[in-house]
Amino acid sequence: MAKRADVLDLAVLGLLHDSPLHGYELRKRLATVLGPFRVLSYGTLYPCLKHLSEQGWITSSDVAPGAGRRARIVYELTAAGKEHFDALVDESGPASWEDESFGVRFAFFARTPTEVRLRILEGRRSRLEERLDSISTSVARSRERADQYTLELQRHGLESVQREVRWLNELISHERGETPPRDT
Amino acid sequence: MAKRADVLDLAVLGLLHDSPLHGYELRKRLATVLGPFRVLSYGTLYPCLKHLSEQGWITSSDVAPGAGRRARIVYELTAAGKEHFDALVDESGPASWEDESFGVRFAFFARTPTEVRLRILEGRRSRLEERLDSISTSVARSRERADQYTLELQRHGLESVQREVRWLNELISHERGETPPRDT
DNA sequence: AATTTCATGTAATTCGTTACATGATTCC
DNA sequence: GGAATCATGTAACGAATTACATGAAATT
Structure with missing residues (x-):
């Protein structure tokens, strides 16, 4: 079961799927993935990298x-890591996991x-629709x-949630209707 | 300095400013204040109430x-608690505090x-505008x-943040331009 | 009779931050 | 020569969750 x-x-x-990276660079790119607001601290990142190594995923x-560059530790994805990534992407878990991992x-x-x-x-859409219900009830x-x-x-x-539902509807019909923007 | x-x-x-309440009822109302998604656990609420009592705020x-109702513990705001509330509302702190406490x-x-x-x-608007900058940079x-x-x-x-800025603009000009909706 | 809702708490654990500690390299 | 950025970590602490523990009253 997926945890936080x-x-x-x-x-x-x-x-790391795209290319091997070292911690410092990873941290900067994580800002893009997790949202430009959230800057992850090293106190979280390095223990995480240690953990991933121990599991054999990197x-x-x-x-x-x-020349010009100083020593660093570069992390690379293993075959097992790729599998684990695929499993995590596909995995459905409690609503909280799916909410946080959506982005x-x-x-x-x-x-x-x-x-x-x-x-x-x-999945995201139906969770938002539940939210819509619970907001209406509480109102x-x-x-x-x-x-x-x-x-x-x-x-x-309420309006923000409704807007996101409309956005998802567009994306879903796009996925269903035509060739996706890029296929790897 | 304000903490999380x-x-x-x-x-x-x-x-509690409005009326004395017991823990169970408080928890339900907190959902409205903190957002209908977030349900606070008792493991957080009751230690918090203990803390507030120790400080003399409740x-x-x-x-x-x-008749019909079972025993319960009702919490009430003290004069010191009212002061502390006013201080907290007015207090400006690190961006993280202001972000989380805005709602x-x-x-x-x-x-x-x-x-x-x-x-x-x-304050909220200028933090969102900084965010807009950092998103543009990262893009x-x-x-x-x-x-x-x-x-x-x-x-x-980007669009979501821009929408919220517009919302804030409306609220700000409303506050500046006319009598607020209700004044206590 | 069983289940749900009411009602209050504690203990262990997890997630993540801040502050600390260190040091090389590059730019001004 | 000094500041900023690069680069990697650890230790202490804080906030909040989950799971545990208990039990009464109301509803079905």
């Missing part, structure tokens, strides 16, 4: 300080089979007690 | 099981002076390396 920590694993394995090799899984869609892409998009429950600002906050939240 | 944990403190104190009293502080706007409301809204940096899906994800993220 697996989100980071997934992101790191996904980035290998590390010391690269001597060549990361989407970021690696170019390497994901169409049917898995569809499953992920549809109904607290209408008397709520002031203008609370209502406005709920309204805005 | 203070977000929960703020939410609890804000809810008092607890055992209520005997009256909660907004939820209690009805009890917040107009100038503080404006400070909070403008520019990774354009060659990025595939269609990564670009689409970034595009969607």
